[in-house]
Amino acid sequence: MTRMWSVTDMSNANRERALVEEHYGVREIFWKGGNDRQSFTWVYEKEGQLTVRQRTVFSWDDDEIDDLAVLLDPEVFLCVLGEVRLGQEKRVQSLLPTIDGDTFLRLSDRGLAVDTRSISGMRTQLPFDEFFLDSYSVVENSEPRRRTARDILPGPAEEAIVRIAGEQPDILHSFSPREFETFVGAFLTHCGFSRVRLSRYVKDGGYDLYGVYCEGDAEHVVLIEVKHYTSRRVGLEVVDRINGVRDREKADKAIVVTNSSFSTEATRRYGAAHRRMALVDYERLVDLLSRGANSWIRTPADFWTRPRNCR
Numbered sequence: 001m002t003r004m005w006s007v008t009d010m011s012n013a014n015r016e017r018a019l020v021e022e023h024y025g026v027r028e029i030f031w032k033g034g035n036d037r038q039s040f041t042w043v044y045e046k047e048g049q050l051t052v053r054q055r056t057v058f059s060w061d062d063d064e065i066d067d068l069a070v071l072l073d074p075e076v077f078l079c080v081l082g083e084v085r086l087g088q089e090k091r092v093q094s095l096l097p098t099i100d101g102d103t104f105l106r107l108s109d110r111g112l113a114v115d116t117r118s119i120s121g122m123r124t125q126l127p128f129d130e131f132f133l134d135s136y137s138v139v140e141n142s143e144p145r146r147r148t149a150r151d152i153l154p155g156p157a158e159e160a161i162v163r164i165a166g167e168q169p170d171i172l173h174s175f176s177p178r179e180f181e182t183f184v185g186a187f188l189t190h191c192g193f194s195r196v197r198l199s200r201y202v203k204d205g206g207y208d209l210y211g212v213y214c215e216g217d218a219e220h221v222v223l224i225e226v227k228h229y230t231s232r233r234v235g236l237e238v239v240d241r242i243n244g245v246r247d248r249e250k251a252d253k254a255i256v257v258t259n260s261s262f263s264t265e266a267t268r269r270y271g272a273a274h275r276r277m278a279l280v281d282y283e284r285l286v287d288l289l290s291r292g293a294n295s296w297i298r299t300p301a302d303f304w305t306r307p308r309n310c311r
Contacts, residue, residue, distance in 0.1 A: 041112065041126070043135050045142040049095065050074040050135075052105055054114040068114035070094035070105040074139040075157075081132050082156025084109055085163070129164050133171065136161060140179050146201040152209075153196075158186035166289040172259045172282065173230075180228040181208050184257050187289070188224070206245035207254075220252035229260040234281075236266040243270070243277060255280060 042053040053069040071094050080090045084107050094103040106113045111125040136157075139145060152158065161183055165172060175183060178201055189196045193211040209224035225242040227234050239256055246254040255278040256262075262279050270277040280288070 043138055045074060045138050048144040050077050050139065052114065068103065068116065070103050070114055071096045078136060078139055078157035079155055080107060081135060082160035085128065085132060085160045086156060132160060133164065137179060140182050141176055146178055149198060149200045151197050152185035152189050154189050158189055161186050162190045169286045169289060175228060177228040180259060181226045184224065184226050185209050207242060222253045222255060223249060223251045224255045224257060227256065227258040229258060233261045233263045234258045234266060235263045236269060239266045239270050239277065246276065257285065
């Protein structure tokens, strides 16, 4: 998935894009023009590692170009971006040195720069939340992340994505299905669920997320199905399916979360009075996001309390 904005000269943008795609053999790229049309920032993933490349073009005719890059662990990069959104300034060393020696990525909410020990790169101003979201998109849609199950733990990146969604709920519709799954996992962690685990994207065992919540002294296992739709509603067959998986896996309850809405039949069969199923549509999700973790008390189906001592 590639998103581009602030492009003032499409001919130069397409020239740079073609160069990076051909030379580095990558498909999913975030592109951002800098302070003027001759400053470029690329973020792309290849073979499980993330590259942030800053290119400054002084002359198109003479190919006078500064090209500096850092190679980073994707999860570390998202964590650093989350810390920056919380007001910190960060400097991260590249996993591999260049011919100029060690290379560093310098980040603040005012922009970024790629430095070597002898050269301070030109700071590229960025709309930070958009930069975070596109970096998040590149990372989460990469093949290594999609094919791997993993735990979702509370951290700066998870807090950042939940905060951004709370401030700009319309972005939930712009997520890819995998991004939406990881967002829902971060949101459940933010609300206090423990042991949240994201399934691999294909062959997921019948559910997208696993989590545990506490109700009094009892722990309850919850299976979560996530549906990201552009136009249609979630039908009864989807809810029936996850309810059957819940029975098969001997889980206590299940939740279906969508950026859309539920069919009349699904709502009638599995409404708020259902003891083992919660239906969270877009409006309900936006309402929960607006409350914040500290005031989040009960689930959409009103049958479990916010976990407090469950770890």
